[in-house]
Amino acid sequence: MKPGFPILMYHALWPAGLSPAEVDAHCRRDPQLADPGARRYALDAAVFDRQLEQLARHAAPMAAQWDDLARGRGAPRQAWITFDDGHASNHELALPLLRRRGLRAAFFITTDWIGAERFMTPAMLRALRDAGMLLGSHGCSHRYLSDLTTAELDRELRESKARLEELLSEEIPALALPGGRGDGRVRERARAAGYRYLFTSRVGLAPPEGDPLALPRVPIVNDLPEEFLSRLLAGETAELARMARGARRREFARRMLGNRIYDRLRGWVMRE
Secondary structure, eight states: OSSBBOOOEEEEEETOOOHHHHHHHHHHTTTSSSHHHTTTTTTEEHHHHHHHHHEEESSSSSSHHHHHHHHHTTSTTTTTEEEEEEEEEEIIOOOOOOOTTTTEEEEEEGGGTTTTTTTTTTHHHHHHTTTEEEEEEOOOOOOOOGGSOHHHHHHHHHHHHHHHHHHHHSSOOOEEEEOOOHHHHHHHHHHHHHHHHHHHEEEEEEEOOOOOTEEEEOOOOTTOTTTHHHHTTTTHHHHHHHHHHHHHHHHHHHHHOOHHHHHHHHHHHHOO
């Protein structure tokens, strides 16, 4: 594993202290978490808080502005915290924990879902901004950008950016790829739409002088070993390398099968 720093990728949280049966009931009531594949990316708020404690102790804090992040990527022990989709738990559960630890995170918002059931409202997004958090685009509809026509792609990129800029009264220069699906065409259209930072789902550490339009991340899922993050922050990357190999195998399967067939098969396996 090449040297670099982690950009941690989170999604939704569920309340701390729930029993397994209560977690299952909670997720079944949530339109986003009812799908078994999405649920794997949700996390107990108590686990998230313990991870924040480790980050506060062992990692340099995220910078205050997107361009500060670019300038500070070589900082020792740097680590970034990111959230995808815009789930309401990002405001309800993650934000208070981040503020208590004095930490900052970046939130990538699917703009068609703003105000939908269990997703953040405009007021919640403004509260994140006012708390010093960074906000970026996750497209309009969460459709895979690499599957779209160029006209559809441009609309997803530009309309999501424009809506967030109108809501927040600030520039939105960063995009996270929905489902991690992207290619060279997506990258070039994103650049043309005014994005300077593109966060992927490619598993790995971000090199200090890496391409800001091809930033890898570390997915945080709820079946990771409890000590995974502490070992990663200590420089142990064997588990991350294993995750990256598995991700490359899945990427090969997606390319061979196409996103639609791959997702159908994956959903069937997850339900078994």
